[in-house]
Amino acid sequence: MHTPESSNQHTVPPERHKGPVVLRRDQLRRSTSDERLLDQRPAPPEDFTRTDPWRMLRIQAEFVEGFDALAHLGPAVAVFGSARTAPGHPEYQQARELGRALGEAGYAVVTGGGPGVMEAANRGAVNAGAQSVGIGIELPHEQHLNNWVDLGINFRYFFARKTMFVKYSQGFVVLPGGFGTLDELFEALTLVQTGKITRFPVILLGTAYWGPLVDWIKSTLVADGKVSEGDLDLLRVTDSVAEAVAVLTEVHADPGPRPDDAAAPGSGA
Template structure:
């Protein structure tokens, strides 16, 4: 159900769950929220159970149509669909729309996992299978559970959130054979260099952890990285590719 105008609630479901300020009525309401959370997982598992191998594509909702980033997302969606992968995005505009559009135009699976936000954001028109979530953590589980790789195009806090959550899961071996690709060397290069030159030497991560990230400017290379991972090839043995940093 979606309410509009004056009937819309000023807060989101996530906000009401996480905000512990105010009277103690949360003692009585929070246990019942578990049922709604459970329902989101059941709906997500049921809807996505039959989806073939997939790749999640992240990027800014603010990216305008016709920009290089938008066209890269569109080409990436198309190339992934042609390679037999479903394309999963957050279902919104910008890069997400571009990837969904490319997959849809190529006749592939185009999936959008939307989220309730304080401002209205509909699933974009190129989503073939769409699910709207109230809780970020339920949505994040679907991204990881049904994807074989993450690809991050230029984006903001939401993209960084998904990036580092996936990176942590791979680093701690909660998930394996899961490449994380950063598309756009100019955009992501500073972040990767900071991780390599500051975080690593400070002893906060292992030297090998930096190699969990692949950075490239080539859509073809993104697809190749995903394909090699699915074939079980140890990507640490790959040399001379654009993602070597």
């Protein structure tokens, strides 16, 4: 006869990850690392792990782990979109098609490692036999890396995680999503606009979803002089997975000069 306790002894309780640390039960009430980092209230004097010098060591360790894990990734494209997109939804199917097409074109597929669009893109990459990468983040409510991630890294700090996306990807393809998706989109556009990253296509997949945003950029930002009309060229909007992949491969076909190859000011070159 099975008691309630014995019948549930193999059930995994809810958990949350903080880098390599796993928290369960009473430990779930602990705040996230980003939350504590940005909290302006002074830490208790006895809690040295909440001092900035100690945090710097932890942040450095995250960068080392990320660089070490992704150093040999090769050509890669990051795919962003909603974690709330259900399997069977047209956007899920399109993300899966995109992941497969990117893999067949020779790219690794990098996502945030969560469910929804991210899961679909990772799944498509696996279907194509390509590298499938998930770069996760510590959240108040745990979001596990999806089962289609072959190489997964969990970060404590958003800014360390964001660095990995732009350092190890050669372009972004953005499907419909929420605040997190918009955050990654506009950060990439800012980096391209300011010349921090080059030969880095940013493609919006889904004209019905993204069209109103692009129209607002034209009618408000450009019209008011907040961005230049040429900045619209930083974006490509399409409904076609094939077109998205073609844009990426065309841009990357010509490696172009390295930043260090540029002539120094006043060199006369």
